[in-house]
Amino acid sequence: MRLRGLRIYGPLTLYGIFLLLPFYWMLLTTFKSREELLNTANPFWIYHFTFSHVIELLTQTAYLQWFANTLFVSVASTVVSVFISYITAYAIIRLRFPGSEVVSTVIFLAYIVPPAILFIPLATIIIQLHWFDKLWALVPIYATFLVPFCTWLLIGFLKNIPRELEEAARVDGASNLAILWRIIFPIAVPGLISAAIFSFTLSWNEYLYALVYMSSSGNKTVSVGMTTELIRGDVFQWGQLMAGALIGVLPAILVYFFFVEYYVAGLSGSVKE
Amino acid sequence: MLGYLLIAPAAIILLGLLAYPLVLGVWLSLTSATLGKAGEFVGLQNYATILADPIFRGAAAYSVFYTVCSEVGKLVLGLALALVLNQQFRGYRAARALMLLPWVAPTVLSALAWLWLLDPQFSALSWLLVQLHLVHSNVDFLGHPWPARFSLIVVNIWRGLPYFAIGYLAGLQSISKDLYEAAAIDGADGWQAFRRITWPLLAPITTILVAFSSIFTLTDFQLIWTITRGGPTDATQVFTTLAYQRAISGGQLGEGAAIAISPIVFMVVLAFFVVRSVREK
Numbered sequence: 001m002r003l004r005g006l007r008i009y010g011p012l013t014l015y016g017i018f019l020l021l022p023f024y025w026m027l028l029t030t031f032k033s034r035e036e037l038l039n040t041a042n043p044f045w046i047y048h049f050t051f052s053h054v055i056e057l058l059t060q061t062a063y064l065q066w067f068a069n070t071l072f073v074s075v076a077s078t079v080v081s082v083f084i085s086y087i088t089a090y091a092i093i094r095l096r097f098p099g100s101e102v103v104s105t106v107i108f109l110a111y112i113v114p115p116a117i118l119f120i121p122l123a124t125i126i127i128q129l130h131w132f133d134k135l136w137a138l139v140p141i142y143a144t145f146l147v148p149f150c151t152w153l154l155i156g157f158l159k160n161i162p163r164e165l166e167e168a169a170r171v172d173g174a175s176n177l178a179i180l181w182r183i184i185f186p187i188a189v190p191g192l193i194s195a196a197i198f199s200f201t202l203s204w205n206e207y208l209y210a211l212v213y214m215s216s217s218g219n220k221t222v223s224v225g226m227t228t229e230l231i232r233g234d235v236f237q238w239g240q241l242m243a244g245a246l247i248g249v250l251p252a253i254l255v256y257f258f259f260v261e262y263y264v265a266g267l268s269g270s271v272k273e
Numbered sequence: 274m275l276g277y278l279l280i281a282p283a284a285i286i287l288l289g290l291l292a293y294p295l296v297l298g299v300w301l302s303l304t305s306a307t308l309g310k311a312g313e314f315v316g317l318q319n320y321a322t323i324l325a326d327p328i329f330r331g332a333a334a335y336s337v338f339y340t341v342c343s344e345v346g347k348l349v350l351g352l353a354l355a356l357v358l359n360q361q362f363r364g365y366r367a368a369r370a371l372m373l374l375p376w377v378a379p380t381v382l383s384a385l386a387w388l389w390l391l392d393p394q395f396s397a398l399s400w401l402l403v404q405l406h407l408v409h410s411n412v413d414f415l416g417h418p419w420p421a422r423f424s425l426i427v428v429n430i431w432r433g434l435p436y437f438a439i440g441y442l443a444g445l446q447s448i449s450k451d452l453y454e455a456a457a458i459d460g461a462d463g464w465q466a467f468r469r470i471t472w473p474l475l476a477p478i479t480t481i482l483v484a485f486s487s488i489f490t491l492t493d494f495q496l497i498w499t500i501t502r503g504g505p506t507d508a509t510q511v512f513t514t515l516a517y518q519r520a521i522s523g524g525q526l527g528e529g530a531a532i533a534i535s536p537i538v539f540m541v542v543l544a545f546f547v548v549r550s551v552r553e554k
Contacts, residue, residue, distance in 0.1 A: 023378070023386070029386075029389065087279040088282075095279070097277060107283070112547060116516070117492060120298060144286060144291045238395075245383070253374065256374075
């Protein structure tokens with residue numbers, strides 16, 4: 001028993017140290033006094049606790065604005081993308097129209113096109129559409145990677161809902177749209193939650209598009225604002241930077257912890273499907 | 274009819290903001306476009322320019338090196354973690370939830386924590402290595418080409434191994450226990466059971482995980498841009514960071530588009546493997 005415990009918890013501890021180290025480091029730096037950041041007997045501990053980094057971050061920088069922007073973009077793109085993905089997934093698997101097979105393959109291929117090969121041509125389109133430096137423009141832009149991902153996830157999910165349910169409703173005279181809202185939607189809720197968590201964390205994580213297409217400070221997201229405005233010159237304000245990183249990591253982690261089972265199920269499903 | 278109506282919003286977004294930019298990107302790479310000027314058709318001029326450019330060749334080489342090393346590291350460490358998690362023990366759910374944090378947290382923000390951990394003067398990792406008498410003085414992790422290249426690979430492994438672990442965990446849980454019992458009766462030891470049962474049965478999942486992850490590692494931007502910006506002196510430049518510098522910072526849209534598109538050569542091969550293994554299921 002002793003040996004077995006060691007064989008499990010030993011490796012787990014090593015993994016835990018490696019995987020959680022940066023988070024522990026954010027937490028320490030956030031509350032460590034300025035002098036101690038540069039000169040300390042043991043960097044992995046706090047001797048002089050302080051709130052000044054957090055206060056300075058929130059009062060002397062545009063951090064709160066960036067935070068609000070990220071929240072707006074993430075929530076809006078999640079709602080829009082999950083809705084679009086739901087009706088698309090339903091159409092593909094239940095309304096077998098000519099070409100629905102092709103659509104599902106194209107959606108899958110769209111998912112594996114990385115933003116890194118699109119951002120340059122997309123920049124010229126954004127400028128032509130006068131979407132440059134407009135915060136809401138990130139919503140349709142993020143939909144380009146959220147919709148393929150969520151549709152793919154929801155196709156796998158909706159496939160498992162028994163057809164008999166719809167057929168029974170159809171016999172009772174329900175229209176396709178009524179079936180979509182009243183019959184399928186309530187059963188699909190776990191799948192939709194899964195899709196929504198992924199969308200939210202993916203949007204919160206997005207960097208390249210926001211970096212290239214947002215230019216004024218008032219329209220930046222947390223990641224972009226921190227790397228373009230808090231990192232300046234050679235002297236890094238590590239206390240403020242780590243406070244910003246810690247606060248910026250929290251929403252993604254909170255959403256994840258609340259729905260961790262859905263998250264893991266979705267992640268496992270995307271591999272097994 | 275309703276079918277077409279329901280897929281219309283997705284179709285408009287994907288055609289207008291994904292398919293069209295993809296085609297436009299190919300076109301841009303064949304022109305002399307700059308930021309603000311449409312430019313002219315120049316044929317394969319941009320490709321000839323970048324192929325003759327030692328910085329581009331270095332970026333291509335490091336992109337591949339970075340991807341190969343990271344994938345091997347994520348596969349080995351992710352599978353090992355999955356094997357540990359796949360046992361009955363107290364705290365399983367908590368352990369699984371915590372181990373996924375690097376994958377869930379926004380990359381730029383955790384990369385900033387790594388940047389500070391790898392600081393040339395105040396690095397806590399250097400402090401630890403000095404205390405353990407492994408080195409005499411602070412290590413300049415990001416100031417020299419090879420240490421910087423390997424530091425980025427370690428951070429990439431850090432971020433991606435939870436994804437492999439969860440993928441493999443799902444795979445392990447679908448393997449029937451009977452197989453291992455039969456093997457144990459036949460006198461197979463743990464390593465033999467792994468070689469003959471676990472690894473072959475995980476093969477389809479390995480293909481998907483590696484192919485998927487490679488596509489996004491090959492075109493990684495956030496992590497490298499935040500930590501090294503392609504430095505020191507272009508030593509950690511990859512396709513995406515170089516494309517960003519040439520196109521957005523430098524305004525050379527045509528050349529940048531050519532650089533951004535070049536990893537497609539590898540990606541088509543990877544996408545082929547993904548589509549094939551998804552089809553087989």
